[in-house]
Amino acid sequence: MTGFNMKVTPEIEQLTEMCKDHSSIDLSLYGKYDVKRGLRDINGKGVLAGLTQVSNVQAVNVVDGKEVPCAGSLYYRGYNIKDLTAGFVKDDRFGFEETTYLLLFGVLPDKKQLEEFNQLLANQRSLPRNFVRDVVMKAPGRDIMNALSRSVLTLYSYDNNPDDISLPNVLRQCLNLISVFPLLSVYGYQAYNHYIRGKSLYIHNPKKELSTAENILRILRPDKKYTDLEAKILDLALILHMEHGGGNNSTFTTHVVSSSGTDTYSAIAAALGSLKGPKHGGANIKVIRMFQDMKKEVHDWEDEDEVRNYLRRLLHKEAFDRRGLIYGMGHAIYSVSDPRAEVLKSFVESLAKEKGRMKDYNLYSMVEKMAPEVIAEERRIYKGVSANVDFYSGFVYSMLDLPLELYTPMFAVARIVGWSAHRMEELINTDKIIRPAYKNVLEAAEYVPLDQR
Numbered sequence: 001m002t003g004f005n006m007k008v009t010p011e012i013e014q015l016t017e018m019c020k021d022h023s024s025i026d027l028s029l030y031g032k033y034d035v036k037r038g039l040r041d042i043n044g045k046g047v048l049a050g051l052t053q054v055s056n057v058q059a060v061n062v063v064d065g066k067e068v069p070c071a072g073s074l075y076y077r078g079y080n081i082k083d084l085t086a087g088f089v090k091d092d093r094f095g096f097e098e099t100t101y102l103l104l105f106g107v108l109p110d111k112k113q114l115e116e117f118n119q120l121l122a123n124q125r126s127l128p129r130n131f132v133r134d135v136v137m138k139a140p141g142r143d144i145m146n147a148l149s150r151s152v153l154t155l156y157s158y159d160n161n162p163d164d165i166s167l168p169n170v171l172r173q174c175l176n177l178i179s180v181f182p183l184l185s186v187y188g189y190q191a192y193n194h195y196i197r198g199k200s201l202y203i204h205n206p207k208k209e210l211s212t213a214e215n216i217l218r219i220l221r222p223d224k225k226y227t228d229l230e231a232k233i234l235d236l237a238l239i240l241h242m243e244h245g246g247g248n249n250s251t252f253t254t255h256v257v258s259s260s261g262t263d264t265y266s267a268i269a270a271a272l273g274s275l276k277g278p279k280h281g282g283a284n285i286k287v288i289r290m291f292q293d294m295k296k297e298v299h300d301w302e303d304e305d306e307v308r309n310y311l312r313r314l315l316h317k318e319a320f321d322r323r324g325l326i327y328g329m330g331h332a333i334y335s336v337s338d339p340r341a342e343v344l345k346s347f348v349e350s351l352a353k354e355k356g357r358m359k360d361y362n363l364y365s366m367v368e369k370m371a372p373e374v375i376a377e378e379r380r381i382y383k384g385v386s387a388n389v390d391f392y393s394g395f396v397y398s399m400l401d402l403p404l405e406l407y408t409p410m411f412a413v414a415r416i417v418g419w420s421a422h423r424m425e426e427l428i429n430t431d432k433i434i435r436p437a438y439k440n441v442l443e444a445a446e447y448v449p450l451d452q453r
């Protein structure tokens with residue numbers, strides 16, 4: 001085998017050892033030069049890299065001048081997400097479009113503004129002629145995040161004014177991408193399902209009068225049918241994933257890449273590459289796979305000792321993907337709780353009852369309680385660990401019968417709104433290329449001619 005099908009050969013193994021020998025940095029040097037690994041101090045506090053008005057991620061209270069961990073809260077443009085989501089649920093209406101308006105423009109829309117904005121999004125929700133045939137269906141892949149990035153990068157060629165980074169043009173591009181992300185994701189999945197898994201091919205058109213969540217379910221399902229409850233729960237999950245400050249990995253990527261002056265398609269493709277990582281948005285797929293493995297390995301799901309033992313094996317790199325992680329647990333900022341996980345959990349129990357999944361729900365609850373204790377036994381925890389948004393989101397998606405391959409793309413369908421708001425904020429305010437420092441810790445060397453080495 002050659003090229004991209006090539007296996008790792010002994011030669012590559014040997015070259016890798018050379019990379020390791022010449023790239024391993026003494027850990028003590030990070031302390032010596034006060035390098036903030038992961039751009040955070042040991043208490044988890046991030047290096048201040050910018051200012052934002054888009055959202056606020058809060059995980060500490062200041063008591064007597066000291067920062068004390070507290071239950072997490074999240075504010076979109078100053079509004080607590082618990083109040084926002086409770087408002088939509090109480091009124092029994094969809095909130096994704098309204099929250100998009102809020103995040104992009106900074107204020108809640110009135111009825112007329114919302115109607116006009118819904119119209120604007122609906123009118124943009126179509127792909128260029130033959131795009132599905134010529135791009136989405138060509139060389140489909142099993143990773144829909146990569147398929148999505150490919151589609152986004154290719155849309156550049158269909159845009160008459162792609163490189164213009166004036167604010168109205170960037171806003172136009174962002175609104176267009178927000179509108180078509182559900183189509184690119186679901187059609188990317190349908191292409192994979194047909195060409196790679198040999199299943200029937202369904203390409204349904206969206207309907208202008210439907211919300212984003214309803215359209216996702218409509219174009220995904222062969223019979224285009226869904227219940228109102230299913231669409232409302234998907235809407236809620238999307239709202240909870242839309243935005244999380246400027247420092248999360250994919251949004252920071254958006255800031256970094258935008259600061260170079262590049263085009264919108266390149267910036268969003270870079271953010272997608274970040275989001276798919278299993279320590280970030282890709283964790284929602286890992287959580288489900290981890291539970292699938294756990295259910296095979298643990299004979300009695302109600303036996304706390306057996307479950308605890310499996311969790312320890314995860315941390316010891318003896319189970320599942322052997323990365324030493326319990327997916328869906330822990331967070332760079334939150335310690336006591338992630339408010340999004342709390343909101344999702346409040347719907348999960350009733351949904352699990354309705355779908356006959358209470359045995360799964362009980363296992364999730366047990367792991368949610370037990371995992372922080374097991375992690376604290378094994379790792380140096382400075383700030384505490386709790387369930388994050390990805391812990392329950394995959395479970396919710398599985399109860400909505402969404403295919404696993406679409407879990408992280410669903411995150412992207414939501415988070416593109418946050419990326420767009422931050423790209424606009426970067427372009428409005430900063431106009432300074434982001435360029436932190438790396439200290440060189442290697443001595444200079446004298447050049448040696450080839451025949452003398």
Ligand SMILES: CC(=O)SCCNC(=O)CCNC(=O)[C@H](O)C(C)(C)COP(=O)(O)OP(=O)(O)OC[C@H]1O[C@@H](n2cnc3c(N)ncnc32)[C@H](O)[C@@H]1OP(=O)(O)O
Nearest residue numbers: 279280281283324325326327328329330331332379380388
């Ligand atoms: C939408 C989102 O992006 S939410 C996050 C989704 N990601 C996951 O669910 C993956 C699992 N979780 C993790 O990998 C981590 O918790 C992260 C990447 C989210 C945060 O990592 P950190 O900022 O390093 O967390 P924190 O400072 O609290 O970690 C302290 C220690 O506990 C470990 N730890 C934290 N969470 C976990 C976990 N879920 N499983 C195992 N160990 C963990 C860290 O590796 C670290 O140990 P180390 O110092 O020996 O490396």
Ligand SMILES: O=C([O-])CC(=O)C(=O)O
Nearest residue numbers: 243244247248249332333
């Ligand atoms: O803030 C973070 O580091 C990760 C996160 O939860 C998110 O992006 O939603």
